[in-house]
Amino acid sequence: MPSVRVGVIGVTGGVGRTLVKQLQAQAPWLASRGVNFEISSVANSKKMAFQVPSTDRLDWSSLLQQGEPLDTQSFLDSMKPRDSDQHCLVFDCSASEAVAQLYLGALHSGIHVITPNKRLTSAPLEYCKAVQQAQWHCPNGSPRPHGQAKRVLYEAAVGAGLPIITTLQDLLSSGDEVQSIQGILSGTLSHLFNSYGPGQSFARLVQDARAQGYTEPDPRDDLCGMDVARKVLTLARECGVAMELGDVQVESLIPADMPAEMSSEEFLTSFSQYDSVMQHRLEQAAAANRVLRYVGCVDIPNRTCSVALQEFPQDHPFAQLSGTDNIVSFHTRRYSPQPLTIRGPGAGLEVTAAGVFGDFLRLLRSLGYAV
Amino acid sequence: MPSVRVGVIGVTGGVGRTLVKQLQAQAPWLASRGVNFEISSVANSKKMAFQVPSTDRLDWSSLLQQGEPLDTQSFLDSMKPRDSDQHCLVFDCSASEAVAQLYLGALHSGIHVITPNKRLTSAPLEYCKAVQQAQWHCPNGSPRPHGQAKRVLYEAAVGAGLPIITTLQDLLSSGDEVQSIQGILSGTLSHLFNSYGPGQSFARLVQDARAQGYTEPDPRDDLCGMDVARKVLTLARECGVAMELGDVQVESLIPADMPAEMSSEEFLTSFSQYDSVMQHRLEQAAAANRVLRYVGCVDIPNRTCSVALQEFPQDHPFAQLSGTDNIVSFHTRRYSPQPLTIRGPGAGLEVTAAGVFGDFLRLLRSLGYAV
Numbered sequence: 001m002p003s004v005r006v007g008v009i010g011v012t013g014g015v016g017r018t019l020v021k022q023l024q025a026q027a028p029w030l031a032s033r034g035v036n037f038e039i040s041s042v043a044n045s046k047k048m049a050f051q052v053p054s055t056d057r058l059d060w061s062s063l064l065q066q067g068e069p070l071d072t073q074s075f076l077d078s079m080k081p082r083d084s085d086q087h088c089l090v091f092d093c094s095a096s097e098a099v100a101q102l103y104l105g106a107l108h109s110g111i112h113v114i115t116p117n118k119r120l121t122s123a124p125l126e127y128c129k130a131v132q133q134a135q136w137h138c139p140n141g142s143p144r145p146h147g148q149a150k151r152v153l154y155e156a157a158v159g160a161g162l163p164i165i166t167t168l169q170d171l172l173s174s175g176d177e178v179q180s181i182q183g184i185l186s187g188t189l190s191h192l193f194n195s196y197g198p199g200q201s202f203a204r205l206v207q208d209a210r211a212q213g214y215t216e217p218d219p220r221d222d223l224c225g226m227d228v229a230r231k232v233l234t235l236a237r238e239c240g241v242a243m244e245l246g247d248v249q250v251e252s253l254i255p256a257d258m259p260a261e262m263s264s265e266e267f268l269t270s271f272s273q274y275d276s277v278m279q280h281r282l283e284q285a286a287a288a289n290r291v292l293r294y295v296g297c298v299d300i301p302n303r304t305c306s307v308a309l310q311e312f313p314q315d316h317p318f319a320q321l322s323g324t325d326n327i328v329s330f331h332t333r334r335y336s337p338q339p340l341t342i343r344g345p346g347a348g349l350e351v352t353a354a355g356v357f358g359d360f361l362r363l364l365r366s367l368g369y370a371v
Numbered sequence: 372m373p374s375v376r377v378g379v380i381g382v383t384g385g386v387g388r389t390l391v392k393q394l395q396a397q398a399p400w401l402a403s404r405g406v407n408f409e410i411s412s413v414a415n416s417k418k419m420a421f422q423v424p425s426t427d428r429l430d431w432s433s434l435l436q437q438g439e440p441l442d443t444q445s446f447l448d449s450m451k452p453r454d455s456d457q458h459c460l461v462f463d464c465s466a467s468e469a470v471a472q473l474y475l476g477a478l479h480s481g482i483h484v485i486t487p488n489k490r491l492t493s494a495p496l497e498y499c500k501a502v503q504q505a506q507w508h509c510p511n512g513s514p515r516p517h518g519q520a521k522r523v524l525y526e527a528a529v530g531a532g533l534p535i536i537t538t539l540q541d542l543l544s545s546g547d548e549v550q551s552i553q554g555i556l557s558g559t560l561s562h563l564f565n566s567y568g569p570g571q572s573f574a575r576l577v578q579d580a581r582a583q584g585y586t587e588p589d590p591r592d593d594l595c596g597m598d599v600a601r602k603v604l605t606l607a608r609e610c611g612v613a614m615e616l617g618d619v620q621v622e623s624l625i626p627a628d629m630p631a632e633m634s635s636e637e638f639l640t641s642f643s644q645y646d647s648v649m650q651h652r653l654e655q656a657a658a659a660n661r662v663l664r665y666v667g668c669v670d671i672p673n674r675t676c677s678v679a680l681q682e683f684p685q686d687h688p689f690a691q692l693s694g695t696d697n698i699v700s701f702h703t704r705r706y707s708p709q710p711l712t713i714r715g716p717g718a719g720l721e722v723t724a725a726g727v728f729g730d731f732l733r734l735l736r737s738l739g740y741a742v
Contacts, residue, residue, distance in 0.1 A: 001517050026546045033507075034517060136404075136741045146372050146405060147739030162711065163541070167534050173742060174728035175397045320686060323709050334721045338694050340533065344711035351705050357545035365737045368518030370507045371544060 001034060002086055004364070007041040007079045007111075009072075010093030011060045015116060016044075018353040019093060020060075026357070033370045041078045043067075045094065048075050072102050081110045084148065087367055091356060092117050101127070107134040107150045114359045116156035116352055121237060122230035122245050128237065151363055156355030158185060158231045159326045159346045166362070167342065168238050168330065177333040178239050181298040185231040187324030187347025188215050188222040189253075189294040194321050198286060202279070203272035210268070214324065218264040223253040225294070228307045232296035235328075236305050239298065243305060251308040253294070285311040291319045317341060324348065372405060373457055375735070378412035378450045378482075380443075381464030382431045386487060387415075389724035390464060391431075397728070404741045412449045414438075416465065419446050443473055452481045455519065458738055462727060463488050472498070478505040478521045485730045487527035487723055492608060493601035493616050499608065522734055527726030529556060529602045530697045530717045537733070538713065539609050539701065548704040549610050552669040556602040558695030558718025559586050559593040560624075560665040565692050569657060573650070574643035581639070585695065589635040594624040596665070599678045603667035606699075607676050610669065614676060622679040624665070656682040662690045688712060695719065 006023075010016040020039065030037065041050050042060060049067035052058070068074075081088045089112035092099050100119035104127070107113065121128060135149050144150070158164045171178060184190050191214050192205055206223070209215050215222050229248040236243055254267075255274050262270065285292050290311040295318065297306050312319045318327060326346025329339040345351050364371045377394075381387040391410065401408065412421050413431060420438035423429070439445075452459045460483035463470050471490035475498070478484065492499060506520050515521070529535045542549060555561050562585050563576055577594070580586050586593050600619040607614055625638075626645050633641065656663050661682040666689065668677050683690045692698060697717025700710040716722050735742045 022546050026544070029544070029546075034514070143405070144741075149739075149741050161705070163534050163538050163713075166537075170534070170729040170732060171725070173397070173400070173732055174725045175393050175400075176725060315686075315691060317688070317691065317714075320688065320691075325709055334532070334719075334725060335715055338696055338716050340713075340715035342534075342711075342713050343688075344706055345709050348705075354542070354545045354547060354705060358541040361541060361544050362736070365733070366739065368520075368737065368739065370515075370520050 001036070004035065004037040005040045005079065005081070005086065005088040006037050007043075007075065007088070007090040008039060008093065009043045009075070009090060009099055010045075011042040012044040012064060013093055014349045015352050015356070016091070016093035017060065018349040019091060019356050022353050022357050023360075030371065035364055035369050035371060041075055043070055043072070043075050045096070046070055050078050072099055073105075076102055076106050076109060076111060079106070079109075079111050084110075088112065089114060089360075089363065091115065093356070095119065097123075103152055104131050104134055107131065107152060108139045110150055112150055112363055113152045114356055114363065115152075115154050116160070116356055117154070118157045118227070118230040118234065120152065121154055121157055121234035125237070125242055125244055147368075149366065151366065153359035153363060154234075155359050156352050158234055159328060159342070159355075160187075160348065161351035161355035161358065162326060162328070162342050162344050162346055163358075164328050164342060165234070165238065167340070168235060171330060171332055171334075171340075172239065176335070178298075178300055178330060179333070179336070180300060180331045181235050181239075181328065182318075182331075183231075183235075183296050183326065183328035184293055184318055184321060185228050185296050185326055185328070185346065186222060186294065187326060187345070189228070190321055190326060190346070191324045193292050193294055194323065194325070196278075196282065196292065198279075198282065200279075201272055201275045203268065203275055206271065207268050218267075220254055220264065220267055225250040225252050225307045228294065228296045229305075232298060232305045232307055236298045239300055241298070241300065241303050241305070243303070247305065249304065249306040249308070251306075253309065281309065289314055293318045317343070372407070375406065375408040376411045376450065376452070376457065376459040377408050378414075378446065378459070378461040379410060379464060380414045380446070380461060380470055381416075382413040383415040383435060384464055385720045386723050386727070387462070387464035388431065389720040390462060390727050393724050393728050394731075401742065406735055406740050406742060412446060414441055414443070414446050416467070417441055421449050443470055444476075447473055447477050447480060447482060450477070450480075450482050455481075459483065460485060460731075460734065462486065462731075464727070466490065468494075474523055475502050475505055478502065478523060479510045481521055483521055483734055484523040485727055485734065486523075486525050487531070487727055488525070489528045489598070489601040489605065491523065492525060492528055492605035496608070496613055496615055518739075520737065522737065524730035524734060525605075526730050527723050529605055530699060530713070530726075531558075531719065532722035532726035532729070533697060533699070533713050533715050533717055534729075535699050535713060536605070536609065538711070539606060542701060542703055542705075542711075543610065547706070549669075549671055549701060550704065550707070551671060551702045552606050552610075552699065553689075553702075554602075554606075554667050554699035555664055555689055555692060555697055556599050556667050556699070556717065557593060557665065558697060558716070560599070561692055561697060561717070562695050564662070564664050565694065565696070567649075567653065567663065569650075569653060571650075572643055572646045574639065574646055577642065578639050589638075591625055591635065591638060596621040596623050596678045599665065599667045600676075603669055603676045603678055607669045610671055612669070612671065612674050612676070614674070618676065620675065620677040620679070622677075624680065652680065660685055664689045688714070
């Protein structure tokens, strides 16, 4: 079998770098199963390189400093298979909307795409559907020949390495009917509310989390709820709910009267003025022996999605998370009254890269490899 | 593409019957993805039939009453592919050791096997390894050509429809290192200890569970712990631990001095004499604010497996199950200190058949189908 040609976008970022390390570490095992791969193109947000030396200990940053300025279309062109026997795939480890816009062209060019990037599954529905369709259909609309599907896989877009999307897809494909999905889907917000207690300053907690690298550089990107909304939308669309990102009802944790043009430092300073508001909600919950959790919900019968701060009793599974744990519960016709629940760290470089690696294995299996 | 030929062993049992219903219900969706299948051979523990009319509402029992006496070797012979383009698979929905002994021959004959039967993965190690190898190797030891693997899949052997084995396999294949696996792996024993409280008769609880169909006809088949031991062994072997069933340390819940030759009725009557023993353990646990759970463990560094009644604090995830919930926690290098945990009903016809169906989807994907 010819080598599988691999391109990596975002190779100097944390997830991209970690993924490449995992691929290199598993290369001997993959080779023993008949899988040989070569990393033939790499890119970060500024540069790209097509001549990648095949050595284990490559400094991607130095390599890219000598590369060409990034042109994502040229990057994808470099990854086009030369014939129908050659398997080419791009790992998009960026979080870029512009890159996600290129997936359709990639599939049409015969390139598989694997990504933890949420910008595909939360893109406008029409584009998202077109990409899904392009897996099984040629650009002219005719079905691809047997064994010639071009896949886009995105397990790590929700829950990092946790098997959330594949589990949901298998439930649906086997004929189960999902009634609702509930989840704590942000590692950052899980950490914040798992730690938040009576008498604490919520703003201070956010500051500390940022200092420890648990939040985005601007914590408002976590607090606004849109990251969770994108994940909830991803799950809803898997269930066939035709909805746009704007249709998700989102309770932002950023006070509505705080000016958007503040710097993140100004925001963090001013945010402490609202500590009493959050503390009041915590006390209300505690008075009922409950805790606060920031939860995403998909309600299938009502075709609604929401993201909101909710109260849960102490003995609820959502009340007992630690660290950056994510948790997702699927309530279905078969999983009733007890749901199917998956829980564990849902953020972090190693587990996110491992989720991407899992998709690589699934792709290889679909190509007939013995992995 | 030619039809996928399907044989079903155990078709008049609960899981077999439910699986066939799920397959028939999903047939239109599968056809829309290019998958057409025909059920060409069926069997139960006594009879087999090779002429299966293609109608949705078939009474398998009547069909089999007119069938031939079961000869499993002839059954498998009937399923042999006629050329390398034809895909044939047998669903073994029995719990038969004799049928599991035929898997090696089935794979060598080019037949895929999908099963919830624990008798494969808890068979003597040498046989189990030979079957695993036969997926990727021809009988003469040479690797099967690319795309010609013959698979044996058994996700539903542990946790029914919960994604336990595929998750574990993906963790390992992506290079994670499992340190330990802990789980409540028996729906029956989960139900019993989720319900058992102070002042209750444990024997009475077992009697009630049996009357409600939650236990095996002879509840000692649950209480002896061997069902859990088989599942623990299955997980340990996935992690590369070379161990036999007899090496699993099992704490049986059947008092050692009860004569094995009792009928199940006699057992249930006599078992109540031991209620105070179990109640004492419960009280000891309760005094430390703990509960009793029957737990299987795989300890990788020490290469040991155990099944035992253990105490857990009230806020431990194992303490908060309901109904027949199973739960499995994977502690790994990447999932540390917080494990990856999967929880949900781990017994029942619909979820077990759905677990088997999930393997069918994975097999179809590996054959290039667009599912």
